[in-house]
Amino acid sequence: MAAAAQQIGGRPDEAAPAAIELRGISKAFGPVQANRNIDLKVPKGTIHGIIGENGAGKSTLMSILYGFYKPDRGQILVNGQALTISDSQTAIRAGIGMVFQHFKLVQNFTVLENIILGAEDGALLRPSLAKARGVLKQLAKDYQLNVDPDETIEELSVGHQQRVEILKALYRQADILILDEPTGVLTPAEADHLFRILEGLKAEGKTIILITHKLREIMEITDNVSVMRRGEMVASVRTAETSPEELAELMVGRKVLLEIDKAPANPGAPVLEVRDLKLVDDEGVERLRGISFDIRAGEILGIAGVSGNGQTQLLELLGGYPEKGSKVSGTIRMNGEVLDLTGTKSDAATRRRRGIGHVPEDRQVEGLIMDFAAWENVAFGYHDKPEYQRGLLMNNAAIKADAGKYMEDFDVRPRDPNLAARNFSGGNQQKIVVAREIERNPDLLLVGQPTRGVDIGAIEFIHKRIVELRDAGKAVLLVSVELDEILSLSDRIAVMFDGRIMGERLPDQTTTGELGLLMAGVTETGPVPDAAGTPPARQQGTDRPEGRG
Amino acid sequence: MDKMPKWADVILTPLISLFLAMAISALVILAIGESPWLALNTMVEGALGSSYGWGFTLYYTTNFVFTGLAVAVAYHASLFNIGGEGQAAMGGLGVALVLLYLPLPHWSIALPVAMIGAALFGAAWALIPAWLQAKRGSHIVITTIMFNFIAAATLNYVLVNILRPPGSMDPSSARFPEATHLPALTDMAAAIGIDWGRNTPVNISFFVAIAACLLVWLLIWRSRLGYEIRALGRSEPAAIYAGIKPVRIILVTMLISGGLAGMMAINNVMGEAERLLLNAVEGAGFIGIAVALMGRNHPVGVFLAALLFGFLYQGGGELALWTSIPRELIIVIQALVILFTGALDNMVRMPLERLFLSLRQRGDS
Numbered sequence: 001m002a003a004a005a006q007q008i009g010g011r012p013d014e015a016a017p018a019a020i021e022l023r024g025i026s027k028a029f030g031p032v033q034a035n036r037n038i039d040l041k042v043p044k045g046t047i048h049g050i051i052g053e054n055g056a057g058k059s060t061l062m063s064i065l066y067g068f069y070k071p072d073r074g075q076i077l078v079n080g081q082a083l084t085i086s087d088s089q090t091a092i093r094a095g096i097g098m099v100f101q102h103f104k105l106v107q108n109f110t111v112l113e114n115i116i117l118g119a120e121d122g123a124l125l126r127p128s129l130a131k132a133r134g135v136l137k138q139l140a141k142d143y144q145l146n147v148d149p150d151e152t153i154e155e156l157s158v159g160h161q162q163r164v165e166i167l168k169a170l171y172r173q174a175d176i177l178i179l180d181e182p183t184g185v186l187t188p189a190e191a192d193h194l195f196r197i198l199e200g201l202k203a204e205g206k207t208i209i210l211i212t213h214k215l216r217e218i219m220e221i222t223d224n225v226s227v228m229r230r231g232e233m234v235a236s237v238r239t240a241e242t243s244p245e246e247l248a249e250l251m252v253g254r255k256v257l258l259e260i261d262k263a264p265a266n267p268g269a270p271v272l273e274v275r276d277l278k279l280v281d282d283e284g285v286e287r288l289r290g291i292s293f294d295i296r297a298g299e300i301l302g303i304a305g306v307s308g309n310g311q312t313q314l315l316e317l318l319g320g321y322p323e324k325g326s327k328v329s330g331t332i333r334m335n336g337e338v339l340d341l342t343g344t345k346s347d348a349a350t351r352r353r354r355g356i357g358h359v360p361e362d363r364q365v366e367g368l369i370m371d372f373a374a375w376e377n378v379a380f381g382y383h384d385k386p387e388y389q390r391g392l393l394m395n396n397a398a399i400k401a402d403a404g405k406y407m408e409d410f411d412v413r414p415r416d417p418n419l420a421a422r423n424f425s426g427g428n429q430q431k432i433v434v435a436r437e438i439e440r441n442p443d444l445l446l447v448g449q450p451t452r453g454v455d456i457g458a459i460e461f462i463h464k465r466i467v468e469l470r471d472a473g474k475a476v477l478l479v480s481v482e483l484d485e486i487l488s489l490s491d492r493i494a495v496m497f498d499g500r501i502m503g504e505r506l507p508d509q510t511t512t513g514e515l516g517l518l519m520a521g522v523t524e525t526g527p528v529p530d531a532a533g534t535p536p537a538r539q540q541g542t543d544r545p546e547g548r549g
Numbered sequence: 550m551d552k553m554p555k556w557a558d559v560i561l562t563p564l565i566s567l568f569l570a571m572a573i574s575a576l577v578i579l580a581i582g583e584s585p586w587l588a589l590n591t592m593v594e595g596a597l598g599s600s601y602g603w604g605f606t607l608y609y610t611t612n613f614v615f616t617g618l619a620v621a622v623a624y625h626a627s628l629f630n631i632g633g634e635g636q637a638a639m640g641g642l643g644v645a646l647v648l649l650y651l652p653l654p655h656w657s658i659a660l661p662v663a664m665i666g667a668a669l670f671g672a673a674w675a676l677i678p679a680w681l682q683a684k685r686g687s688h689i690v691i692t693t694i695m696f697n698f699i700a701a702a703t704l705n706y707v708l709v710n711i712l713r714p715p716g717s718m719d720p721s722s723a724r725f726p727e728a729t730h731l732p733a734l735t736d737m738a739a740a741i742g743i744d745w746g747r748n749t750p751v752n753i754s755f756f757v758a759i760a761a762c763l764l765v766w767l768l769i770w771r772s773r774l775g776y777e778i779r780a781l782g783r784s785e786p787a788a789i790y791a792g793i794k795p796v797r798i799i800l801v802t803m804l805i806s807g808g809l810a811g812m813m814a815i816n817n818v819m820g821e822a823e824r825l826l827l828n829a830v831e832g833a834g835f836i837g838i839a840v841a842l843m844g845r846n847h848p849v850g851v852f853l854a855a856l857l858f859g860f861l862y863q864g865g866g867e868l869a870l871w872t873s874i875p876r877e878l879i880i881v882i883q884a885l886v887i888l889f890t891g892a893l894d895n896m897v898r899m900p901l902e903r904l905f906l907s908l909r910q911r912g913d914s
Contacts, residue, residue, distance in 0.1 A: 321789045349792025358790070366790040369783045376776070381791035383776050393771045 017080025019044045019176050019207035020065070020096075025074035027060055034060040036231045038074070042176075042224075047198060047208045049218040049239065052228030053251055053455035054426050058211050061228070062178050066098045067091045078176070097169025101181040103161050105153045111164050112136070112149040115171050132171060139170055143200045144193075158306070159190035166197070177201065178209045183217060187306050188483065188516030195221050215244040216484070227251055252456045260460075262467045265491040268297035271444050271475035272318075273333040279313050279499075282325025287313040289499040291330070295444065295475040300466065302490025302507075303479045305519050310499040311479045312361060315448045317341075318477070319358040320351035335443060352381060357442030359433050361449045361479070367433040368421040375403035375417035378436050406435040411461065427458030434462055444475045451485060463489060483512055497521040553905035558898075559850065563843055563890055565897045567857070570889040574882045583874050595867025596860045602867070604734065604749020609833075610852075610859030611751065611816045614758040616837025617855050618765050619671075619810035621846040625769055626802040627782035632678060632693025633810040634834025635700030636671040640811025641818040642704060643670030645712060645825035648725040659729035660753070663819050664812060671811015672804040674700060679803030683796040689803075697834070708827055722825040731820045754816035761809065762848035768805070769848075778802050810834060842891035854890075861886060 018041045025038040035057045042048040052058050063069045065076065067085040076083050078094045085091050091098075105114050115136065116128045133149055140146045145163050153161060162182060169177055179198075183191040198208055198221060210222060218225050219239060226236040227250040235250050249255055272295045279288040287310050295301045305311055316322050318332065332339045334354050340346040351358075358381075360366040368377050379388055379399045388395050403417040410431045412424070421429055430450065437445060447466065451459040466489060470476050480486050486493055487507050495502045495518035502518040517523075575585035596606045616633040623630035630636075647666035653659040678692035705720070712722040731752045738745035769775040781788040781798045788795060817829050836858050843857070844850025865879035889897075 319790065320792065347792050347794070348790060352792060360790055362786075365784065366786050369780050369787055371783050372780070379776075380780065380787070383773055383791070389773065393767065394773050394776060396771070 016044055017077070018042055019079060020209070021077040021080075022061075022065075023075040023077070025061065025064060025071045025076070027064060027069060027071050033231050035064070035071070038228075038233045040226055040233060040236070042207055042209060044079075044207055045202060045205045046223040047202055047210060047221055049222035049225040050209060050211045050228060051213060051215070051218055051225060051247060051251060053213065054453050055230075055455075056228040056251070057231040058228055059180065060231075062098070062180060062209070062211060065091065065178065066096060092172050092174070095173060095175035097166075097172060097174025097177045099162065099165040099169060099177065099179045099182060101184060103165050105161060105164060107154045108152055110150050110152050111147050111156070111167075114153060114164055115149075115168055117168075119172055135171055136167060139167055142204070143170075143197055145170075145197060157190075158185045158308075159187070159193070162186070162194065163197075174206075176207045176209070178211070180211045181213070182210070183212070183214065184481070185307060187519045188512055189520055191217075214484075215247055218247065219244060229253055248456060254457075260463050260467060260488050262489075263471065265299050265470065267299040267491070268473060270294045270296050270333075271335060272477070273331075274318075275331045275333075277314070277317065277330035277332065278328065279310075279317060279322060280327045281313070281323055287326070287499050288317070291496075291499075291501055293494055293501060293504070295477055297443075297475055298470055298473045299491045300470050300476040300478055300489055302486040302493045303477065303496055304483060304486045304493055304515055305479075305481070305496035307481045309496045309519075311448070311496055313499075314496075315358070315361065315446055315477075315479055318351070318356065318446055319360070320346055320348035320356075348381065349384060352440075352442075355443035356446065357437035357440055357444070358446040359430075359437050359448060359450055361452070363426075363429055363433050368429060370422040371420055373418050373420055374407065374412070374424070374432055375400045377421050377432055378403040378406055378417075380436065382436070382440060402439075406439050407432070409439070410435040410465070425455070426453040427455040430454045430462065431458060434465060438465055438469055441472075442474065444477065445469055446477050446479075448479045449481065450478070451480075451482065483515060487512070487515075495519055553902050557901060557905060559845055559847075562894070562898050562901060563854075565901070566843075566889040566894065567886065569897070570882075570885040573889075574885050577878065577881060577885075578874065581874070581878070583872065588868060588872060588874060591868050591871050592860070592864030595871070596864035600746040601749055602863060604745070604747075604751045605863040605866070606856070606859040607734070607755055608749065608751040608816070608821065608859070609862040610855045611755045611758045612813050612833040613836050613840045613855035613858050614762065614852055615813035615816070616810050616834050617840030617844060617851040618761055618837075618848065619806045620837045620841035621844065621848070621851055622765060622769065622778075622809060623802055623806040624841060624846045625775070625782045626778045626798060628679075628682070628799065628802060628806070629690050630675065630693055630803065630806045630810075631690060631838055632675060632696050632807070632834070633837045634830055634832070635693070635697035636674045636807040636810035637813040637830045637834050638697075638700045638704050639674040640667035640671035640814035641825050641829050642707060643667045643811060644814040644818045645722050645725075648729050648819065649712070649722060653726070653729050656729055656731050660731065660757075660815065660819075663729070663815050664757070667811045667814040667818075668808035669811070671814075672808040674811070675803045675807025676800065679800050679807075682803075683799040701828075704825075705827060708825065712825060720827045724824045725819065729819070730823055731815070733820075750821040752816065752820035754820045757812070757815065759852070761812065762852050765809070766848040774798075774801065810837070839887040839891050842887075842894070857886070858883075 020040065020042040022038055022040040025035055027035040038061060050058050060069065064071050065085065067087045067090055070086065076085060078096070083094055085094065106117065109117070112129055112132055116132045121128045121131065136149050145167055147156070147160050147163050147167065153164065156164070166177070182194060186194060202208060210217070212218060222239045224236065225239050225242065225247065227234050227247060229251060275292050277288050277291040278286070280286050291314060293301065303311055313322065317328060322328055328341045332341065334356065339351070339354065364370060369380065376399070382388070383394070388399055400417060407415050407417060412428050412431045412435070421432065424432065434450065450462050450466065454462065466476055466478070478486065478489055490507055493505045493507055493510065493515065495515055497519060498521060502521065502523055505515065578585045578588050596602045616637060619633050619636065620630055643666035644663045647663050648659060651662065653662060674696060678689050678696055681687040681692050682689040708720045708722065713720060714723045731754065733748055734751045734755065735745040735748050737753065769779065777788070777793045777798055780791060781793055781795055785795055813830070813833060818825055822829060840851055840854040840858055844852070844854035861883050865883060868874050868879055869876045
């Protein structure tokens, strides 16, 4: 509510009009009120964080600012001028630039071609390209935004692709830069570099709006922060005057435990033994280059790494469904028995029967059938269990009974097993998946990105359940791109880079910095040469192309 | 939250579509100087006004139930089987071969055997496109429609060169043995003391069609196979994650779908013609697509939609018989119904959804 929002205190230079001012912005999609009476003031030359859980309305608000949606009510002022932003062209003309979470780049165009796309000066490209080349050189010098202008996008690392997005905005003379979850795909080193770039931009007088759900980033780089919850702006405060705990509480509306308290692990016999696992996909790209590790009973092994370094392939292979056409070698032992890697006994159903549960990385595409009711999803993957059969037909009553129990145990809301999965929030969808996999009491649980797009309250709950499973003497393989999650949950951490495990560390004997270097492919003995024979990664590996795909 | 109540989705939307189709049909009839009211009257009277009319309506309904179910089952696996026409034609060949070459003493034995023959031939005809889709990724819409032509040509060849009795100038098979003739509904009604009036082609297959509706419902919503079919149809990556084998499901689904389309032959070939004729299917395979679309791929919906199209077929025939409205116009009317209930479904649905949303919002505030 506007009334509840604390106004940001006046700084000397705030006599000037704010770069962005929103007054009473409301937007509804059908019955859903995505934004309700939002007030926001972003002073010129500051970095302003906007945090909130998934579905809090951050993206809607920014889409309104960029002209994608028309607000139902309210006023937008840019540099003190009231403005109706009807489309993105208007936003660009007003000096607003947007860096989306999912980059809007043409993969097989060069950097230069992408920069001028939509900003060509005339029918002929050549003069525009020449001009852009000059501007790009200047921008690179001013802000450490080095990118080779003639490289095609697909050859660039994710970090560099993001720079191209920033350059695109700057080329269009953006004074106000909006970044939506910019660090989701970056290594810690790349994220640090991005923050240095943002600070440079701020020093030049640019205004930056940073949308994120990572409290650490907010604390590190922003001047002010606004918190959204359920479509409302619940607070705007100076970053220096707040704490992560306070922000988390504002986001969720209640106190949250940011740290997981867990007892030391009490590992038993090895449950999963993986030796020299290799996978070449159907395009001939080596995705796994000889992975070996053990997970013992009562232990959580966390796999850290930037996404796209083989984690997905590892999970799919262990789960019994490597991508069609990939060639696999190596051995997987489960409780001492060798698992088939090919043939009819290597499928996901057989793996489940062997006691492997799997919370997949993408619950909406793999973990759930979004159109199925919650109760039908509770049987998903386990629908061939004898207790779910009744003669030729399925015993829907038994499935519904289980669904009711699981939803109770995992506090899924609303507790309506007949509701289709798509009508649950991200956190509750994930709870359904986690409940389904954990309640079968698997010997080994594979967990991919358990809290991606999940609200803080549910994160806390899911983490607790994973630790409980470990304490019950089960093995857990946790794959996550969230380093904080890996650090707080894992008993051991393995870092994956380019299809290899770069090293194993214990969470209390390592640092984000050390893991970050490993994630970028740097070990104590220096960068690892690429198997394909390309030159080794340059400084901190940030210039390396990440896995092709 | 659903956009609108279920009754509005499954009943109101098709009714409005139907009403629109009728309104435009009325305009077309007016335009050629005839009375729409008289036309409607003739159709209703001809199709539903007498037990004789009902007999024909239900006969057509039976055909459309089978082809409609065939499309509906495949749809749940996200497969668009538009090869019902060819599969039903091949089903007819199966029925003819079984009845002509196996010594079957009584219709009660002949019927299940003919059903198996019909289903096997229909399923076999769907298997090749299914295999091409599952293994080679050839799009099933393209392959099934091509297989319709191949079926028609094959049937032509078989009838002219193999099944045609010597000396006959007619490209059709010999008549099936007397013992295998299916009891017509008239006979069955008479057996329990009800006078159904004049003899009509509707026969015991009508009840087989109703049973098929029930079995399909059990298959899709109550069986493990149906669960796997629906899961694959909604999300292939999820199905693979759950250990469902897409190749197997695609093959099995198309076998069932083709089998259902083929089973239509017990009605038109065995029940009505009592011999195999060229072009026996008469477009029922294609009507099945409209029936499934309009029936929301649910057996109950399929049955109701099949009834509607049965009415349109029979009523249309009457219209051509008793009025000066040309036969071609009847096809226009049928096409309008398909257009509005199938292709233009969203035209009615979207404003309706918006209406219900605004009603709900008003209720909320």
